[in-house]
Amino acid sequence: MADRDEFTPDVRKMLDRRAFIRNAAAGTAIVALGGGLYYLAGDDLTRKARAQTRADGRKRLPPGQRVLKSLRAMGGEPGDPRPKNFTLEVHGEVGNPFKVNYAELLELPQTEIEADVHCVTGWSVLGNTYKGVRVADIARIAEVKDSARHVIFEAAHGYTANVPLAEATADNVLVAHRMNDRVFPKKHGAPVRGLVPDLYFWKSPKWLTGIKFVSKDKPGYWEVRGYHNHGDPWTEERYG
Numbered sequence: 001m002a003d004r005d006e007f008t009p010d011v012r013k014m015l016d017r018r019a020f021i022r023n024a025a026a027g028t029a030i031v032a033l034g035g036g037l038y039y040l041a042g043d044d045l046t047r048k049a050r051a052q053t054r055a056d057g058r059k060r061l062p063p064g065q066r067v068l069k070s071l072r073a074m075g076g077e078p079g080d081p082r083p084k085n086f087t088l089e090v091h092g093e094v095g096n097p098f099k100v101n102y103a104e105l106l107e108l109p110q111t112e113i114e115a116d117v118h119c120v121t122g123w124s125v126l127g128n129t130y131k132g133v134r135v136a137d138i139a140r141i142a143e144v145k146d147s148a149r150h151v152i153f154e155a156a157h158g159y160t161a162n163v164p165l166a167e168a169t170a171d172n173v174l175v176a177h178r179m180n181d182r183v184f185p186k187k188h189g190a191p192v193r194g195l196v197p198d199l200y201f202w203k204s205p206k207w208l209t210g211i212k213f214v215s216k217d218k219p220g221y222w223e224v225r226g227y228h229n230h231g232d233p234w235t236e237e238r239y240g
Contacts, residue, residue, distance in 0.1 A: 045069070049126060060116065062233035065124040071179075072123060073187040079156025079207025081190035088175065088192065092152070092213040095143035102191055105177065108133045108141070113172050115197040117204065118233040130195050132176035136169040138211060147215045153194045153203070154210035160220035161203045162229070163196055165213070172197050175208060200231040200238070 049061035061067065080086070083102035091097040100108070112131040118124045135151065144165075151168035153161045167173070174195040177183065184190040189206025196203045202222045223229050228237035 045126070049124070058234050060126070061124060062118055063236055065118055065122055065233065068123045068125055071117070071125050071128075071188055072119070074119065074121070074201075076159065076206060077157045078186055079189075079209065081186040081207075083191040086191050088208065089154075089210040090138055090142045090212075091210065093145040093148040093215055094213055095145060096141065098142065102177075105133060105175070105192065109137050111137075111174060113174065115172055115195065117195075117197055117201050120200040120202060120227065120231070120238050129180055130174055130176045131178040131181075132174035132192070132195065134169075134171065135173045135175060135211065136171065138175065139169050139213070142213070144213050148213040150214050150217045152210075152212040152214055152218060152220065153196075153205045153208065154212060155194075155205035156207035156209060158221075159205055159207075160218070161194070161196075161205050162217055162220045162223060163199065163203055164217075164230075167198065168196065170198070175211070198232075200228075200233055202227065203231050 043066075045067035046061065046065075049067050050059065052060035054060050086102040086105075087099055088105060089097075089099050110131060111134050112129055114127055114129050116124060116126040117128070149165055151163050151165055153163065153168075155161075163173075172195075175192060176195040177192045179188070184193060184206075189208070192208045193206045194204045194208050217229070219229055223240070226239055228240045230237050
């Protein structure tokens with residue numbers, strides 16, 4: 001293999017990320033965040049989670065993951081965090097395309113769930129509560145056509161993440177505006193983010209701007225950069 005320094009900065013970053021994920025899967029108790037390396041606190045939480053089983057029979061903690069006490073900011077170019085400037089566009093293979101502002105989003109049927117989330121870089125945060133509107137309810141309002149097979153979550157600056165329709169309309173998938181009874185801080189996607197708990201966390205876009213129902217799958221921002229098109233943490237679908 002060529003010397004690492006011969007590659008472009010983007011390629012070096014991907015190589016570093018791949019190396020970290022291999023180490024995380026092997027149980028290395030460090031995580032790379034914000035340009036630095038951090039030792040993971042919470043080994044007791046990790047051991048307890050590994051001993052727990054979900055209602056669907058899967059282990060609560062997917063393989064290669066360790067538990068952190070709070071979400072880590074994983075970067076990305078922020079969108080506008082001000083609720084007054086928020087608009088969510090629902091479009092694509094639907095009979096009733098529509099847009100809602102922040103106040104109108106709060107008038108839609110609200111759901112609060114407790115969920116675990118799992119980052120592809122090897123950390124998980126368990127048991128936070130999230131409040132928002134189920135994508136399933138948005139699909140019902142939009143009158144999704146039989147031709148729809150996938151959902152494209154659209155976010156600030158052209159970021160997208162693709163999810164199969166059946167998984168995007170599961171009961172625990174939200175257009176979320178609150179976590180632990182507080183609004184999201186800017187670094188975690190204020191004012192609204194997607195929440196798809198049963199896939200790796202890059203499938204839960206921050207600074208959400210749209211939901212597009214499509215008949216043909218279209219890989220998103222990370223998927224075209226080498227990440228797995230599906231992203232199931234329990235089968236470690238980290239890279240394609």
